[in-house]
Amino acid sequence: MEILSNVAVIWFVAGAALLLLEFIIPGVFILFFGIGAWVTALCVYLFEPSLAVQFLIFSTSSVLALILLRKVLLKKLYKMPDAVDDPDEEFIDGIGECITNIRPDSDGKVEFKGTTWSASAGTEINMGTKVKIIRKVGLLLEVEPA
Secondary structure (H helix, E strand, O other): OHHHHHHHHHHHHHHHHHHHHHHHHHOOOHHOOOOOOOOHHHHHHHOOOHHHHHHHHHHHHHHHHHHHHHHHHHHHOOOOOOOOHHHHHHOOOOOOEEOOOOOOOOOOOEOOOEEEEEEEEEEOOOOOOEEEEEEEEEOOOOOEOO
């Protein structure tokens, strides 16, 4: 097995084995060590560094790949939604039900997602009317008839 006497080939085979192992052991973690092994194989093929430098290249490239690529890959693989910047955005355009009368000069109550909220409106809204949430200011919902 003369081909296995080449250090670059050993690093390449180790990288391939680590990438295949990723399919057996889930978690998107071992993959980055496979990438590190392939980067090391390329460096060994081009520059022939010492064994200590090879391990330094392997560890550095593996950690960099982990830091730079893991979040992106997890997002792509598991289709994770983007984080909501403003948690109040889920209220906008939501539909609730008016449970007390609301007048322009006095607030009323609206039920939204099983919770009762104080609400204000620019027009009079009668109890039982479906309302659309325009915006949320603190704990007060500004609504209009839906």
